[in-house]
Every structure is written in structure tokens, then in C-alpha cells.
Amino acid sequence: MAAEREAPSILGFPHRPEWGAAAHRKALAGHLRRCRDHAGIGPRQAARCINASESTISRMENGLAALKQAEVEQLLDVYGVRDEPERRRIADLVHEAAQPEPWQPYAHAAPPLLRPLLAMEPAARRIISYEPQLVPGWLQTEEYAEIVIRAAHPTRPAKEIAERVNLRRQRIEMLRRQVDPPVLLAVMDSEVFRRQVGTPGVMYRQIKYLLALLEELRCRLYLQIAPLSVGAVGAIGHPIVHLRFFTPEYLPDMVYLEQYEGAQYREKPSESERYQAVLNNLCGVASPAAQTPALLQAALATWR
Incomplete structure (x- = not known):
């Protein structure tokens, strides 16, 4: 019997405010895509779970959309992510991803x-x-x-x-x-x-x-x-x-x-x-x- 695939982890990406919002958003975006793939769930099904469009999921998974804590938690539930350290790290990254970008004071x-x-x-x-x-x-x-x-x-x-x-x-x-x-x-x-x-x-x-x-x-x-x-x-x-x-x-x-x-x-x-x-x-x-x-x-x- 083939061994079960190991679930993706985000614990290797630290919570580092000095790295800026974009880095946290981009790392988390890729992780959400890997979690969805690991769960065997398609973008359309994931989108329905948060009452969003498939394009919204695509933008979230490419670091192009703002990440809302409630939506991310819903997706983690659907993807079967139960590990508390993983979820705490993800919550930290969602918070950091929402901070101002370095260029925003000069927008x-x-x-x-x-x-x-x-x-x-x-x-x-x-x-x-x-x-x-x-x-x-x-x-x-x-x-x-x-x-x-x-x-x-x-x-x-x-x-x-x-x-x-x-x-x-x-x-x-x-x-x-x-x-x-x-x-x-x-x-x-x-x-x-x-x-x-x-x-x-x-x-x-x-x-x-x-x-x-x-x-x-x-x-x-x-x-x-x-x-x-x-x-x-x-x-x-x-x-x-x-x-x-x-x-x-x-x-x-x-x-x-x-x-x-x-x-x-x-x-x-x-x-x-x-x-x-x-x-x-x-x-x-x-x-x-x-x-x-x-x-x-x-x-x-x-x-x-």
C-alpha cells in the first residue's frame, strides 16, 4: 500500500515583520494552494466553501488578493488542516500580510x-x-x-x-x-x-x-x-x-x-x-x- 502523502507545512516560514507584507502573503498563498492540492479539492469547490468565485481562489493562491482571516480559516477546515501550531502560524502570516507595504507611504x-x-x-x-x-x-x-x-x-x-x-x-x-x-x-x-x-x-x-x-x-x-x-x-x-x-x-x-x-x-x-x-x-x-x-x-x- 502506498504511503500517505505528508501534509504540507508552513512552519518553515517564520513570522518576520521586517520582511514585509508581500513576502508573508506570497508564502501563505503558495501554502494554501498546496493544502488544497493535498486535500484533493478543486478551485471551484474551494470557492463555493467561502461563497467566492473560482477567480478569487486563483488570486488568493497567487498572492494577488487580500487574505481575510475568516475565509482562510474556513478553507483550512475544508482542507483538513487541524494542527494547532500550523493554524497559529497561518494566523500570524495572515495578520502580517495585511500590513502596509513599504511603498504605500509614497503611493x-x-x-x-x-x-x-x-x-x-x-x-x-x-x-x-x-x-x-x-x-x-x-x-x-x-x-x-x-x-x-x-x-x-x-x-x-x-x-x-x-x-x-x-x-x-x-x-x-x-x-x-x-x-x-x-x-x-x-x-x-x-x-x-x-x-x-x-x-x-x-x-x-x-x-x-x-x-x-x-x-x-x-x-x-x-x-x-x-x-x-x-x-x-x-x-x-x-x-x-x-x-x-x-x-x-x-x-x-x-x-x-x-x-x-x-x-x-x-x-x-x-x-x-x-x-x-x-x-x-x-x-x-x-x-x-x-x-x-x-x-x-x-x-x-x-x-x-
Whole structure:
């Protein structure tokens, strides 16, 4: 007789408020889908149990719908989830999933296509970023960020520009967390430090800020600079961000691909692995992180 399948468990996903609402919602969404599959119940039957539509179940199981405690408890009853520690952990995750997202204080300024990245990056264990044109957003000074944002959105009102700058500037705070901060590895083309943004003074202060961050955030922030001599390996042309999470069994890798008027996300393992390989190649041909302070000092001298 075949052994009974082991029931899925969510106990491996901790209740971690600092990871943000989206991570809890996404982990719980996948767990609800696994519980339904384990119980042998179809989406339509599950929907009838909470007087909802099949599309509502689909949205709940993809992390796209708000999770209501009463509805989740009803589904757990139908799915045969009786274990009290499991149900307590699920209740904690439902509560955390309902908290404000990091971008919500800046809702008018946060581009909708950027919101999934902003929501998930606090839960990352490791972030790899490639930027061919500019200093990555996490690492920009206020004046550098304002010039870049205003250049991309020249018709936006000053208040919105200021909100976008504040949103961009606050993202670095996750690296200052006392408990399990993400590690950020940022790869930039050497041309980033030759391309003038604003005045020479803006560039000088931006590079000084990078040097200060490297000193402050040791073992949390690594910068690599890719020279033009890397050739085709570095000819990506657009920014890439690859997120890897503390709990990959609940949260798969996420890839963010930025474009001039939009963005795309990739979460299928085959796609995230492909972009991981691209970034690994870039890291391999860029100057080692240990050389970055000297390279930044040399770049600083050109903007005195």
C-alpha cells in the first residue's frame, strides 16, 4: 500500500515583520494552494466553501488578493488542516500580510511596475544588481536621485519628484537592519563614473557617498565595476535585479528587468537561473570588490 502523502507545512516560514507584507502573503498563498492540492479539492469547490468565485481562489493562491482571516480559516477546515501550531502560524502570516507595504507611504510616487520589487526586496537574503547607466537607486544621494528622476519625468510636479526621491533614498535602510539584513552586490559599468549627472560637485559627492557606504555596510554591501574591456559579456543594455530569499522553498527567486517605459518580472526557475548565470558572468569579469575603493578614489579625482 502506498504511503500517505505528508501534509504540507508552513512552519518553515517564520513570522518576520521586517520582511514585509508581500513576502508573508506570497508564502501563505503558495501554502494554501498546496493544502488544497493535498486535500484533493478543486478551485471551484474551494470557492463555493467561502461563497467566492473560482477567480478569487486563483488570486488568493497567487498572492494577488487580500487574505481575510475568516475565509482562510474556513478553507483550512475544508482542507483538513487541524494542527494547532500550523493554524497559529497561518494566523500570524495572515495578520502580517495585511500590513502596509513599504511603498504605500509614497503611493502617488511609486510606479506600479516597481511596486512588486519594492515589496519583496526587504525579504531578500541576497540581491544582485547590474546597472549599465547610473548608480543603482539604493545607493544614490538625494541630489543625484533628484536629477535622474527629474530627467526621466520632466513634466511631473515638484512634490511628486520629492516623494520619488524619498522613496528611493529609504530603500537603503533595509541594509542597516540589525537582524538578517540583505546582502547587496551591485555591479556597475565604469562609464557610470564618467557620465556626468548634474554638476561635477554632484558626481564628487555621489562617489564620496559610495565610499562611505562601503565603510559603513561592510559584509552587507559589495560593489564591482565592470570596465568597457569586458566586451559582449557586459553588453546587457538594461538594469537587472535578482532577488534570492531566506526561505527559497516558500519564495522562489525573483528577477526584475527594467526598461525605459516599463518592467518585467521573471520567477520561473529556468528564467531566474538564466539571469543568475548572466549576472555571475558579469561578476566574474568585473573588477573584484576588494579593488572598488581604489577605483572609486581614482574616479573621485576626476571630479575635483
